[in-house]
Amino acid sequence: MGHRFTSQIFWKRCAVYVTALMALILIGLTFDSVDKITAGSERVPDYSVINKKIFYSLDEERGAYGPTIGGDAPLFEKKLSSEEAEQIVNLGKLTIQAKNCMNCHTLLGNGAYYAPDLTKAWLDEGWISESIRETLMIQFLMNPEGNSRTFGSNRKMPNLGITENEAKGIVAYLKWMSSIDTNGFPTRFKSIYQEGEPK
Amino acid sequence: MIIYKKAIDHLNKGQKIAIKYFAVALVLFLAQMIFGMLAGLQFILPDFLYQVLDFNVNRMIHINAMIIWMLYGFIGSVYWLVEEESGTSLVGDKLANFGFWVLTSAVTVVVLVYLFVQTGTGSEASLWLINEGREYIEAPRWADIGIVIVLLIFFYNVYATFSKGKWSGISGVLVLDLIALAGVYLAGMFYSTNISLDQFWWWWVIHLWVEATWEVLVGCIMAWGLIKTINAKREIVTTWLYIEVALMFGSGILGLGHHYFWIGTPEYWLSIGGFFSALEPIPLVAMLVHAVYDAGAKSLKTTNSPAFAWLIAHVFGNFFGAGVWGFFQTLPQINLYTHGTQWSASHGHLAFFGAYATINIAMFYMAIQVWRGEEIFGKQLIDNGKKWKWSLGLLNVGMVGMTIALLIAGYEQAFIERAVEGSTWSGFFTAQNNPTFISAMNWRMVFGSVMFIGSILLIWDLLTIRSCPGKIELKTECT
Numbered sequence: 001m002g003h004r005f006t007s008q009i010f011w012k013r014c015a016v017y018v019t020a021l022m023a024l025i026l027i028g029l030t031f032d033s034v035d036k037i038t039a040g041s042e043r044v045p046d047y048s049v050i051n052k053k054i055f056y057s058l059d060e061e062r063g064a065y066g067p068t069i070g071g072d073a074p075l076f077e078k079k080l081s082s083e084e085a086e087q088i089v090n091l092g093k094l095t096i097q098a099k100n101c102m103n104c105h106t107l108l109g110n111g112a113y114y115a116p117d118l119t120k121a122w123l124d125e126g127w128i129s130e131s132i133r134e135t136l137m138i139q140f141l142m143n144p145e146g147n148s149r150t151f152g153s154n155r156k157m158p159n160l161g162i163t164e165n166e167a168k169g170i171v172a173y174l175k176w177m178s179s180i181d182t183n184g185f186p187t188r189f190k191s192i193y194q195e196g197e198p199k
Numbered sequence: 200m201i202i203y204k205k206a207i208d209h210l211n212k213g214q215k216i217a218i219k220y221f222a223v224a225l226v227l228f229l230a231q232m233i234f235g236m237l238a239g240l241q242f243i244l245p246d247f248l249y250q251v252l253d254f255n256v257n258r259m260i261h262i263n264a265m266i267i268w269m270l271y272g273f274i275g276s277v278y279w280l281v282e283e284e285s286g287t288s289l290v291g292d293k294l295a296n297f298g299f300w301v302l303t304s305a306v307t308v309v310v311l312v313y314l315f316v317q318t319g320t321g322s323e324a325s326l327w328l329i330n331e332g333r334e335y336i337e338a339p340r341w342a343d344i345g346i347v348i349v350l351l352i353f354f355y356n357v358y359a360t361f362s363k364g365k366w367s368g369i370s371g372v373l374v375l376d377l378i379a380l381a382g383v384y385l386a387g388m389f390y391s392t393n394i395s396l397d398q399f400w401w402w403w404v405i406h407l408w409v410e411a412t413w414e415v416l417v418g419c420i421m422a423w424g425l426i427k428t429i430n431a432k433r434e435i436v437t438t439w440l441y442i443e444v445a446l447m448f449g450s451g452i453l454g455l456g457h458h459y460f461w462i463g464t465p466e467y468w469l470s471i472g473g474f475f476s477a478l479e480p481i482p483l484v485a486m487l488v489h490a491v492y493d494a495g496a497k498s499l500k501t502t503n504s505p506a507f508a509w510l511i512a513h514v515f516g517n518f519f520g521a522g523v524w525g526f527f528q529t530l531p532q533i534n535l536y537t538h539g540t541q542w543s544a545s546h547g548h549l550a551f552f553g554a555y556a557t558i559n560i561a562m563f564y565m566a567i568q569v570w571r572g573e574e575i576f577g578k579q580l581i582d583n584g585k586k587w588k589w590s591l592g593l594l595n596v597g598m599v600g601m602t603i604a605l606l607i608a609g610y611e612q613a614f615i616e617r618a619v620e621g622s623t624w625s626g627f628f629t630a631q632n633n634p635t636f637i638s639a640m641n642w643r644m645v646f647g648s649v650m651f652i653g654s655i656l657l658i659w660d661l662l663t664i665r666s667c668p669g670k671i672e673l674k675t676e677c678t
Contacts, residue, residue, distance in 0.1 A: 008368070008434065011441035015372075018445045022452035029471070030399075037395040037463045044395050044463050090392040095321030097332030097390075103255035108398060108462045109539035111334055113612075114242070114254045116627040117539055119461075126624045151628030155245040158253045166321045177394060183469065185461035186622030187535050 039086075043181040047085040050075045050175045055198055056123050056191045064184030070196055075172055076134060085172070092173025095166040104157075107177070109185060115157065122171075122178040123191045130194050134171060141167040209572060212292040213282040213360075218570065219299050220275030221563055225658055227268035227306075228556070232651050234261040239647050242640045256317050259330070259337050260310065265551060266335055267306055272559030273413075274353055276420050277373065279566055281357055284423065285364030291356050298352035305345040309338055326390060333397070335405055336387050343388050350381045368437035372444055373419040380412040395463030402458040409551070410479065410521070411451040417517075417558045418443045418486065421510065424561060425490065428507040429497040439489045446482035454479045460531050461538060469531045476529040480522030490514040503568050503576040505587040505664070509561035512595060516553020524549050524602070536617045541639070542609025549602040552594075563661055571665055579666045586660035593653030600646030608639035 004010050040046040053070030074080070080088065096102070102111035107118050116124075126149060127133040140147045142164065144157035162170070207215055238257040241247050248257075278295065282288055289295065312329055319325025326332070327340045338346070354377050361370045387404035391397045422440045425431035456472025490510065501507040524546040528537040537543070564587070568576050578584075612630045620626025630636060 006438070008438045008441065011438055011445065012368070015441045015444040015448070019448040019452070022448055026452050026455065029467075033399065033459070033464050033468075034396065036465050037393070037399060039393045039396075043465065044393065047392075086392065091321050093392045093394070093397075094323065094326070098319040098321050098325035098329065100255045100259060100318055100330055100332045100337070102332055102334050103258045103337075104253075106539040107394060110398060110458075110462070111539070112255070112258050113539065113541055113544060114238075114258070116624040117622060120622070121624070124624050149624065150245075151625050151632070153245065153628045153631050155628075155631070156249065158250050160318055161320075163320075169321060180395060180463045182461045182463060183466055183531075185535060185538065186617065188618065188621040190621040190623050190626075 045069065045176070045179045046082060047089045047176055048080065048082045049179045050085050050089065050172050051079050053194060053196065054123065054175065054179045055194060056120055056178065056189055057198060062184075065187055065189060066181055066184065067179045068198055069179060070194075070198075073130075075175055076168060085176075088169050088172040089176050091166065091169030092171070092176075093169075095162065095169055096173060099160045099162065108180075108182060114155070117186060118174060118177070119180075119182060119186060120178050120189055120191070122174040123189070125190050125192045127192055130192060133192065137171045137174075138164065138167045141170055207570070210570065211282045212289040213278045213280075213295075214566070214569065216289070216292065216295045216299060217275040217279035218566060219296075220271045220278065221566055223303055223306075224268045224271035224275060224559065225563070225661070227264045227271065229654060229658065230310075231261055231264035231268060232647075232654050234258075234264065236644070236647055236651060239640070239644050243637075243644060252314075253317075256313060260313055262335055263309075263313075263337055269413075269551075269555045269559060272555075272562065273416055273420075275566075276559070276562045277353075277357055277377075279562065280420075280423050281360050284367060284370050285361045287360060287364030289356060290359040290363055291352075294352055295356050298349045298356075301345060302349040305342050305349075309342050312339070313337075323390065333387070333401055336401070340388070343384075347381070347384065347388075350377075350384070354378070354381060367433075368440060369419050369422050372415065372440055376412055376415045376419065380408065380416065383407040383412065398462045399459070399464065402455060402462075406455045406458055407452070409554075410454060410525075411448060413555065414447050414451065414482070414517075414521075415444055417513070417554060418447070420558055420562065421486065421490065421513065424506065424510050424558070424565065425493055427565060428501045428503050428510065429494060429499075430502075431493045431497065435493070436489075439485070443482050443485055446478075446485055450475050450478035450481060457529050457531075457534070460534055473530050477526060479529075480518070480526050483518040483522040487514045487518045501577070502574065503565060504578075504580075504584060505576055505591070505660075506561045506564035506568070508587075508591055509557050509564060512591065513553065513557035513561060516549065516557050516595075516598075518553075520546070520549030520551070520553030520602075524606075536613040537609060540609045540612035540616070541605045541636075542613060545602050545605035545609050548605060549598060552598045560657065564664075567661055567664060573666055576664070576666075581665060581667070586656055587664065590653045590656035590660055593649050593656065595653075597646045597648075597650030597653055600649065601643050604639045604642040604646060608636050608643075611635045611639070 037044045049069060051072060051074045053073040055068045055070055056065060059066045104112050104115040105118050109117060109119065127136055140149065141162050145159055148156045150156055234257045238254055238261055241254045316329050319329040330337045330339055357377065358374055361374060383403050386400045418440055422436040425436050426433055453471055454476035456468040457476040459468035459472055528534050528542050611633055615633055616622060616626045616630035620629050
């Protein structure tokens with residue numbers, strides 16, 4: 001036995017077999033995971049979810065916070081088809097990448113730590129009430145210096161030249177993102193009050 | 200030009216390419232420091248360079264310069280060792296030179312665009328031309344393609360040279376690892392509206408680089424470095440390398456799961472990611488044990504004290520930064536509170552420095568020794584090695600100080616922002632305004648400055664280190 005554990009060829013084989021096995025398992029799991037996170041799946045809803053009300057609350061059975069989808073609540077008061085919804089969410093995603101949001105904010109907890117996490121930004125209690133939320137978000141995105149929300153930190157978002165269309169895209173994106181089942185992240189999140197909230 | 204050519208006359212073709220890569224790596228290392236300091240300062244003085252050079256730009260250059268200088272260091276290191284290890288001359292030195300200039304020109308243009316254009320409109324064109332807005336791999340798509348071409352040239356050169364000459368255990372692992380390293384980069388080269396899918400593949404690049412293929416690459420460099428600096432026995436370091444590969448890929452490939460806890464991916468990743476990433480420190484312990492054991496077996500007798508000291512800094516830094524600091528927050532029950540806080544920044548800083556900056560610096564010292572044409576870098580260094588010792592100390596003390604400061608900030612955020620305030624925007628700022636957090640940010644700047652001084656000293660030392668008094672020349676011959 002002692003001989004085997006000092007043998008180079010034994011460890012060489014180990015390296016090859018272990019790597020191959022792990023890579024195969026990863027590839028298998030990747031097929032399954034990609035299927036389960038494709039938009040329109042149970043965990044990652046279709047983009048048309050932006051036509052609905054989204055809640056985030058503690059699921060006691062599961063022991064984790066999670067999104068629930070409520071009744072109709074079209075974004076900007078216009079009900080969109082699945083394609084139209086995808087288009088506006090896509091504009092939001094392109095803008096979020098082109099404006100380099102991720103190097104100040106985190107999205108799904110990934111990014112930089114200079115500004116708040118955006119995973120559930122749509123549901124943040126800072127937007128005061130659901131009736132003025134969309135207007136406040138658009139105003140903030142288009143003129144962040146004038147509508148700064150620094151909570152005493154003096155850390156202001158810069159003006160990134162976001163157009164009204166792009167701002168709407170970002171809001172649509174944030175609304176859609178808040179509907180993703182993130183296994184309870186962020187936990188203990190205090191959501192904005194919305195009518196019809198599930199108890 | 201003629202003087203330069205004469206000064207590098209004694210280097211082999213691979214080494215001549217390598218020193219170019221090392222030189223740019225050092226410039227980018229300095230850029231990483233400068234932009235990191237600017238970003239750090241903005242935590243304390245948010246108005247500093249507001250709307251001129253905002254935090255997102257500084258932070259992007261800070262982390263991009265890091266990734267790129269480390270890649271330059273790795274490519275340089277492989278070019279440095281390829282001829283000695285294969286026993287033959289580099290197959291395509293002109294091609295290698297071409298690759299170097301393509302990459303360096305691309306990096307220059309990308310940085311200028313980052314600085315002066317900064318952001319674009321919400322369109323695919325912005326992602327192709329300005330920046331992709333995806334952390335660590337922000338480089339626009341055109342540059343991605345350039346990087347792949349350069350990596351292919353590099354890979355061809357390395358593979359063809361070993362094929363022409365001789366293969367060894369080290370070179371076999373190295374070449375297979377390079378295929379994997381280039382392959383996983385492709386996973387990050389597409390756009391998706393769906394952020395869950397986007398981050399799923401994005402982690403294939405980031406994680407499978409820094410927690411798998413890069414680790415194996417530095418394992419190869421380490422094995423070669425131990426043979427060079429302390430004359431370690433090839434058979435032993437090669438066996439250790441195989442053990443490390445088995446352990447590293449055995450834990451690291453599925454350890455990818457610890458990034459799949461909260462991005463929309465299924466719940467089974469909580470168990471798989473938690474279990475395998477908890478095993479990730481094991482190969483790092485193996486690396487530490489084997490390097491320290493070898494060093495002891497050779498009674499610390501080395502032909503290159505600064506390089507050897509940095510190799511030892513590497514094994515400890517890798518173990519603590521990647522291993523211990525990673526393990527701290529890798530189980531999902533704690534990661535739920537620490538994910539996306541300064542806790543990650545603390546781990547990121549110590550891990551990247553400990554695992555990768557250190558070993559690249561060790562290679563710089565190995566290269567400069569050969570360039571100077573000196574048999575031994577040790578006690579006879581003209582200033583008794585004061586500069587390398589001080590820079591080693593300042594860089595490491597600075598990094599440890601920053602890591603602790605960021606860790607304290609991370610603890611505070613996990614408690615206040617996450618556990619108490621429930622991760623809202625106001626909760627985020629309540630945590631940021633807390634005196635503990637502010638003082639941690641101040642200490643981070645203090646230790647960051649210590650590192651900055653250390654890096655200046657390091658560059659000064661690399662430019663001047665030698666054993667003979669007299670005029671400083673690139674190559675000195677003691678008489």
